[in-house]
């Protein structure tokens with residue numbers, strides 16, 4: 229099995245998360261939350277919700293049973309940075325979970341690890357065991373009287389939707405991974421209806437870093453509205469795919485230069501539920517205020533058939549929709565049918581206009597983020613590559629993957 | 632199913648429930664274990680799990696059929712899952728798919744008659760920088776080439792024909 233990090237050195241490699249844990253445990257709980265809030269850090273899982281605010285909500289809830297969940301479901305196509313973090317920097321993630329537990333008053337942490345990463349379960353459990361032995365988990369963590377915190381690893385079973393936080397919670401409780409209605413939000417009523425913080429792997433690891441290096445250090449990276457550094461998962465048509473660390477605000481063009489993808493005709497940013505950015509827009513920035521992203525970048529070389537790409541994404545969503553609500557279940561099927569019609573050259577321009585309306589309906593009427601975003605990639609591909617798609621010669625199935 | 636087999640299954644599941652607790656949260660870990668040991672979750676197994684967790688068997692069925700990795704159908708000793716998502720498609724997964732079908736003698740979605748292999752598609756498995764990627768049970772293979780498909784199949788066959796104890800070591804990571 230080859231696990232590796234290409235690209236530049238990661239900041240995570242130079243930071244001792246347990247120093248951060250000890251620094252945090254010396255603080256008042258409210259000050260821990262304020263520190264994270266002051267850093268301006270937004271969630272690294274994609275949605276970009278301010279982490280300090282999330283911890284604050286959960287901390288304000290009454291109740292002696294609260295939970296910290298580390299979302300290690302990493303199912304978004306083109307995303308693999310959490311795998312590298314869990315492989316190489318698990319201590320940092322666990323330190324971050326423990327800090328979060330202290331901040332909100334939780335005593336139980338759960339890592340929801342995707343089934344595809346089952347091979348990581350034993351190494352992670354070994355790290356947890358070591359931490360217990362070192363007094364970094366268990367009763368009176370680091371000698372702080374009355375602060376008990378422990379972590380378990382739960383395994384997913386092959387369902388992308390379980391990355392959505394309420395579906396993840398349903399799955400942990402032993403049910404089908406079907407997203408819940410919100411409100412109530414997990415910070416109020418999450419796992420077993422107790423206040424629960426669900427954070428991405430990278431968010432938790434980055435939080436631990438803030439307590440070692442300080443808020444000012446963290447804010448020295450990135451932009452005003454997207455502070456800090458970010459891990460990017462880069463794959464597709466480039467010379468050096470892998471996990472890279474860049475500050476938020478880097479332009480698409482600069483990023484492509486680093487990874488050897490200079491001749492790309494487009495990049496998909498944010499995975500299948502993200503957006504397709506054509507060459508003409510490569511001056512745009514990777515940041516929540518411009519192109520929001522969990523860090524997935526798939527590079528498409530000049531020869532790629534963008535309709536085939538759209539079709540691939542739609543097949544993914546048809547397969548992974550939980551089927552609970554109609555706009556998503558039927559909408560994605562209709563989108564996929566349309567992509568097939570476009571391929572055969574039997575889709576009218578009028579129907580394409582209707583698809584835009586359908587996409588709008590899916591965005592507002594779907595229950596969770598999957599249906600709300602699943603048509604975005606197709607729509608942006610149609611927008612930027614409409615001419616290429618409408619004027620293409622009808623292709624045989626076998627021509628889909630160029631050699 | 633033979634009574635003795637059913638008894639063995641009941642004993643397996645009882646031991647799991649003792650370890651994990653009889654709460655609903657134990658359902659998925661139990662099904663994962665049953666699936667791993669028995670390569671499927673048949674109706675007897677569902678009934679036994681339902682009895683021990685004190686829930687309706689249809690609840691067990693509904694959960695098992697939701698998750699790709701808990702597929703209750705009887706599957707092969709080795710479930711080979713090839714990633715079909717975008718980065719692996721760009722990396723040439725179609726050639727690997729053809730080679731897998733040829734080497735294993737089954738099409739996608741099928742289980743061979745000898746019960747050794749099941750071939751399936753999977754969605755992105757987080758190995759996108761090293762595609763094409765595939766899983767054989769829990770084991771990940773990356774940068775798979777058509778030649779390596781043959782080696783992977785041979786590795787599995789060797790593990791399969793070995794002693795039961797070695798067999799386990801052979802493919803579990």
Ligand SMILES: Cc1cc2nc3c(=O)[nH]c(=O)nc-3n(C[C@H](O)[C@H](O)[C@H](O)COP(=O)(O)O)c2cc1C
Nearest residue numbers: 271272273299301302303391392393427428431597
């Ligand atoms: C369909 C869907 C899939 C998701 N998958 C993941 C995932 O794999 N990992 C993740 O961290 N967040 C995922 N999310 C976002 C989570 O719901 C949640 O916002 C996130 O875990 C919060 O963590 P953060 O604030 O630290 O980013 C997904 C959301 C949706 C709608």
Ligand code: SF4
Nearest residue numbers: 550552553556596599
């Ligand atoms: S939007 Fe799709 S995935 Fe989300 S709840 Fe509705 S059907 Fe399920």
Ligand code: FES
Nearest residue numbers: 714719756758759
């Ligand atoms: S696209 Fe195949 S592993 Fe991600």
